[in-house]
Amino acid sequence: MSRTFYLLVALSVFGSSCVYENEESLYPRLAECDTVSVTFSGSISPILVDNCLLCHSNEKADISGSGIRLEGYSNVVIMQDAIRNSINHNASYSPMPKDAPKLKDCQIRQFEIWVDSGSPDN
Numbered sequence: 108m109s110r111t112f113y114l115l116v117a118l119s120v121f122g123s124s125c126v127y128e129n130e131e132s133l134y135p136r137l138a139e140c141d142t143v144s145v146t147f148s149g150s151i152s153p154i155l156v157d158n159c160l161l162c163h164s165n166e167k168a169d170i171s172g173s174g175i176r177l178e179g180y181s182n183v184v185i186m187q188d189a190i191r192n193s194i195n196h197n198a199s200y201s202p203m204p205k206d207a208p209k210l211k212d213c214q215i216r217q218f219e220i221w222v223d224s225g226s227p228d229n
């Protein structure tokens with residue numbers, strides 16, 4: 108047996124383990140993500156309360172949030188496009204949450220689902 112043969116066997120064994128990973132094991136957080144019952148009060152508001160109102164509440168906005176208010180439905184609706192770009196870290200927007208890790212994939216997905224469904228006040 109040549110060295111090349113062993114190399115090919117090794118490649119086919121180790122190479123195949125990557126190919127058969129399914130989506131669930133590659134993206135466990137998205138697989139567990141509730142993308143069906145997304146609401147403003149149950150999904151979106153808690154994300155903003157936990158990650159954004161530290162700086163963007165009505166009280167704090169002028170001190171640490173550059174005057175941008177993200178407290179309550181009407182403020183969030185006005186800012187929805189900028190929020191979507193900021194939490195996705197899209198070019199030409201300030202990445203948010205500021206000085207903190209990016210939101211979880213599921214949280215970003217839920218925000219997008221809420222916007223794409225017409226940003227209902229539910």
Ligand code: HEC
Pocket residue numbers: 155158159160161162163171172173175177186189190193194199200201202203204205206207210
């Ligand atoms: C530590 C304070 C802080 C936190 C936490 C924070 N922000 Fe900000 N945010 C700011 C500041 C300050 C600015 C002004 C721009 C800058 O300094 O980057 C800003 C700007 C923004 C903008 C405007 C960005 C643009 O380029 O137009 C949006 C939208 C925004 N924040 C959304 C959010 C969202 C959504 C969260 C939570 C996921 C969040 N922020 C968390 C401080 C914060």
